[in-house]
Amino acid sequence: MDNKAIAREFKLLSQLLEFHGENSFKIRAIATVADKLRKLPFDITSKTHEELSEVPGIGKSSALKIKEILDNGSLKELEDLIQQSPPGIIALLKIKGIGPKKLAVIWQELGIDNLGELWYACKDDKISKLKGFGQKTQDELKSIVEFTMENQDKFRYADIEPFANDILHSLKKHLKEESLVSFTGPLRRCCEILETIDILASSTKDELIKWVNQSNIITDIKESDNQLQGTHQSGIKTIIHCSNKESFYARLIETTGNENHLKGLEEKLNIEIPSLESEEAIYKKAGLSFIPPELREGLNEIELASQNNIPKLIEYSDFKGSLHNHSLWSDGVFSIEDMAIYSRDILKLEYFGISDHSKTAVYANGLSTDRVIAQWKEIDSLNKKLAPFKILKGIESDILSNGSLDYPNEILAEFDFVVASIHAQLSMDEKKATTRLIKAIENPYTTILGHPTGRQLLVRRGYPIDHKKVIDACAANDVIIEINANPLRLDIDWRWVPYCLEKGVTLSINPDAHHASELNYLRYGQLVARKGGLSAENCLNCLSLEKIELQLKARKDKNQGI
Incomplete structure (x- = not known):
């Protein structure tokens, strides 16, 4: 078992303890350990029981539980709780947005322990009548259940x-x-x-x-x-x-290829797809240049191939740097130096952009102004030590409910780049979300728009936005749009990449890494970027260090009226 698997065992234990109404202090302690295990910078199996006991936030009791899991493949306390729980509750606990306490009430009052029955209870207006619920909670629960059922x-x-x-x-x-x-x-x-x-x-x-x-x-x-x-x-x-x-x-x-792609290809061939020595030979017979597999979605790839206009798609080797990353200064697992060295020595990059959470993100240990200044001093020292490799000074600044960023202009002006992202108050209609994003895009200190819809694949829908208006605003204000490469997000959706390119908007493939290994998420961003037809020339972090520094400085000077 790896760290994440063991962390999942602890998380489930805390959830079932809460479902069964156990001691709240114990529940919080187990949940804290689960979070700690997920973020450890080392492999749990590499440590002895005694060493784990000494790790802050774990302690002797949890270290014994970890040892039991590693030795036996399971935890007796957890297995006992599973046996005591209704059969479908474990599956329901995996759904983000339905907590153990609410599930306990629903089970105790209505005897419901599966998705289908829960949906019908919402539809029949039974949930709103339960103590502590109400109409709004029922509507939210119904939406969560429907999303989960759609994605089974x-x-x-x-x-x-x-x-x-x-x-x-x-x-x-x-x-x-x-x-x-x-x-x-x-x-x-x-x-x-x-x-x-x-x-x-x-x-x-x-x-x-x-x-x-x-x-x-x-x-x-x-x-x-x-x-x-x-x-x-x-x-x-x-x-x-x-x-x-x-x-x-x-x-x-x-x-x-999907159905539309094959239909277009067969129309060009005017026969069934022939058996030839390669895919390239088959496309050539159809009068087309080779179409990479990622593009075979039945959009405009046949037309592009007929005109020999298939773009040279971005390759992993095109990356020169990694932007939008987190460190121990906020909610990351590794120091800035460790993240930078991994980027330099393992990924062979020229630069690393740190963008820890901003002061409003208290849940993520966001940086106060004083801590920002202290971080800059550390970066200056590291840049002397690691040269010619360069650490760029960035921040992931929260977009507040009114669209403003959460630092004064004199601080924002000193960053090399600013990633502006929404993290809170996600329940918005399309007009509200679009207006909020555009206000942030129009801020002269915003460099990159981070994960524009806030979606988490198979976990939650993103807030609805008018993509064209948001992309148009980025084009008008010279703001780069992020393809957040975390495989949970992959946001902006690749289907909007062609419109970004049409409007002249540059994209940046950002891993949003909180752990050194997550810097490898660049690859997942590259894969979906290829689906959208992105070339290296339109990707910010494919620029060399010299070129990105010049571009970021020129942009700052222009937007700040220098």
Whole structure:
């Protein structure tokens, strides 16, 4: 078990203790440990019980629980609570926005422990009549339940990718060396939300069945003419498509692109997709330049390819720096120096932008003005030590309810860059949210608009915004739009990247890293940026250190009237 898995055990323990009305002090203590474990800068398994006991925020009692989990794979106290709980409660506790106390009331008063019954109770106006609830709470609960039901059996790309790689590796190992094997379908298109893992193999169905039976990775197998369908251990539906070697690339195109893409391709070919020696050869026969898998969404890629105008999509190697990152100064796990050194030595970047939370974000240990000035002094010292590598001074400034930023202008003016983001008061209609964002965009000190909709994939909807008005405002005010690369966000949605490019808006792919390893989130941002047709020339953090410093300074001088 890794740190996050153990943290999940502690979190569930705290939730079930609260559901069963246990001591509030114990509940808070267990929840605090769960949060602490999630943020530890080292692997729990690398420490002895005694060493863990000495870690602030863990202590002897929790260290014993951790040891029990590592030794036995489970925690008896947690297992006992699970046995005492209604069957469906564990699943409901995973839903963000429905707390253990509310669930306890709903269970005790209405005997409800599953999503379907909870939705009907909201629909029939039973929840609002419970003590401590009311109409507003019922409406919010109904919206949360509907969102959860809509997204059942869906998974984030980043969560499924390691499982998909395991399947692909196992299959390649089993098949003959000359066999062709590839991801296909939405997974190959790098879609941010997946319902299936699709793999194509040049193999007979009998050979694939033999692999399935030997590997035990996929269960509940169903056969059809040219594929096997089953369920992976993670719960995601898995489809293994089969073909002969001669038709592999035709089948790869057929199984990769969506319906509209294939319809457009077949119209260009004026025949069925032919069996040729490569995908490139098939697109060439259709009079098209090669279309990368990420773009095969049935939008305008066929037209672009017919004019030889497919953009040169951004590559991971194009990144020169990483902006929008957090450190121990706010709610990050590592020091600025550790994050910078990881960026320099592991990711081979030229610069690192720190943008800890601002003073309004008290929940995230946001920086007061005095602490900002102290952080600047640390950065100045580190820049002397780490040169020619450079740490850029930034901040993630909260956009307040009226659209203003939460530092005085004289402080904002001294940052190299300012990421403006909404973190609080998220319940807004489209007009309110759009107006709030545009007010922040018009602030001359705003450099980058951070995660514009505040969405969390499969967790919560973003607040509604008029994307065109927001993008137009960024174009008018020379504000860069973030593609937040955290796989939980991937915000701005890639579908709006073409409109950003049309309006001349630069994008910045930002990991929003709170841990050194999360700097690798750059890759997930790069994948969805490719889906939107982004090239390195339109991405801020693909600029060299020299060029980004010149651009940031020129922008500050222009917007501040210097």
